[in-house]
Amino acid sequence: MSAPDSRFVRACRRQPVDATPVWLMRQAGRYMPEYRKVRKQHTLLEICKNPELAADVTITAAERLGVDAAIIFADLLLPLEVMGLEFEFEEHEGPKIRNPLRDANGIAQLKTDRASELGYVAESVQLVARHFGTRLPVIGFCGAPFTLASYMIEGRGSRNYVETKRMMYSDPEAWDELMRRISRVLVQYAAEQVKAGADALQIFDSWVGCLSPTDFTRFVLPHTKVLVAELKATGAPIIYFGTDTATLLPSIKQTRAEVIGVDWRIPINDAFETLGDNFGVQGNLDPVALFAPETEVRRQARDVLDRAGGRAGHVFNLGHGILPDTPVENVIALVEEVHAYSAKRTHAPARTVAF
Numbered sequence: 001m002s003a004p005d006s007r008f009v010r011a012c013r014r015q016p017v018d019a020t021p022v023w024l025m026r027q028a029g030r031y032m033p034e035y036r037k038v039r040k041q042h043t044l045l046e047i048c049k050n051p052e053l054a055a056d057v058t059i060t061a062a063e064r065l066g067v068d069a070a071i072i073f074a075d076l077l078l079p080l081e082v083m084g085l086e087f088e089f090e091e092h093e094g095p096k097i098r099n100p101l102r103d104a105n106g107i108a109q110l111k112t113d114r115a116s117e118l119g120y121v122a123e124s125v126q127l128v129a130r131h132f133g134t135r136l137p138v139i140g141f142c143g144a145p146f147t148l149a150s151y152m153i154e155g156r157g158s159r160n161y162v163e164t165k166r167m168m169y170s171d172p173e174a175w176d177e178l179m180r181r182i183s184r185v186l187v188q189y190a191a192e193q194v195k196a197g198a199d200a201l202q203i204f205d206s207w208v209g210c211l212s213p214t215d216f217t218r219f220v221l222p223h224t225k226v227l228v229a230e231l232k233a234t235g236a237p238i239i240y241f242g243t244d245t246a247t248l249l250p251s252i253k254q255t256r257a258e259v260i261g262v263d264w265r266i267p268i269n270d271a272f273e274t275l276g277d278n279f280g281v282q283g284n285l286d287p288v289a290l291f292a293p294e295t296e297v298r299r300q301a302r303d304v305l306d307r308a309g310g311r312a313g314h315v316f317n318l319g320h321g322i323l324p325d326t327p328v329e330n331v332i333a334l335v336e337e338v339h340a341y342s343a344k345r346t347h348a349p350a351r352t353v354a355f
């Protein structure tokens with residue numbers, strides 16, 4: 001860990017802060033001209049696998065925006081490769097897995113002893129951590145077992161997750177084995193990122209909201225609980241993020257991640273109230289709000305901050321990643337508004353001041 005006393009890490013630990021920390025999912029992405037320039041010369045995977053390039057893209061985005069944390073540039077799907085699944089990114093189509101999982105036999109063949117081959121991500125973390133020192137914390141990340149399993153089985157993004165749920169319901173033992181194998185790789189992968197200097201870890205369970213609360217509790221929670229517990233052992237705070245999770249929050253509490261990331265479909269005050277004390281909440285401006293005129297962007301940012309009400313543990317973010325074509329000036333205005341407006345308001349006092 002390199003910036004344990006930063007605004008972002010303090011908020012993750014629900015300690016008092018001078019202003020609400022803000023970072024944005026996909027802060028390095030196609031909306032940013034600097035990123036597009038690098039992408040003209042290199043594919044997404046080339047950037048991910050070249051620590052100098054990945055560090056450069058990470059640092060440039062964080063510095064340009066003035067955010068409170070740098071998320072390492074990598075992709076959710078990288079661990080699939082070392083487990084034996086090949087994938088590629090088709091221009092404007094998203095990822096495609098060449099040999100998706102079909103059955104228990106395929107699951108039994110997944111490798112779990114090659115996580116060290118993802119060492120290039122830890123190397124990128126190290127370069128970014130060295131660049132920022134105590135100035136800015138670095139966020140490491142990995143996918144969650146459910147969201148990764150959904151890509152492995154569907155072979156691409158999905159709307160209804162039919163094949164994923166078919167496997168879950170028809171062969172629960174194979175499903176559990178799949179979740180265990182993925183988790184085994186993720187623990188090694190994410191722990192290496194912390195060793196390399198990551199100050200926090202975000203687990204992206206982007207698509208978990210497609211599950212009923214009953215299925216989440218039965219098929220996902222037991223594995224996510226183990227993963228979070230093992231990652232907490234690294235000492236870094238854990239952020240568990242999913243979209244469309246309003247009805248899952250009572251179960252998500254049981255993951256015991258320090259911070260829960262929510263999207264805009266739930267007012268953030270409701271998320272704080274449902275989760276109760278002991279949890280930070282990250283979110284939750286609609287990324288599409290960034291297409292509004294700047295005054296409206298600022299107004300919506302203040303609305304999220306008012307709803308969070310200065311509670312300890314608020315980390316400002318979008319409810320999902322920044323979309324391509326988002327105006328960069330609006331993103332910069334958002335960050336500035338979050339800092340200026342939150343610094344003015346009184347934060348939940350850490351202790352009673354005696355007069």
Ligand code: CP3
Nearest residue numbers: 025026027028029044072073074075076094095204206321
């Ligand atoms: O700045 C950052 O947030 C760090 C970098 C990052 C990327 N992917 C780079 C990337 C992160 C945190 C991710 C996570 C990721 N990857 C998720 C979880 C977050 C989420 O959005 O829910 C998922 C589901 C993936 C898988 C993935 N990668 C998809 C579905 C796509 C295609 C969608 C698209 O926007 O084209 C990608 C490609 C990808 N990964 C891009 C970036 C910047 C797109 C731009 C490019 O092709 O260069």
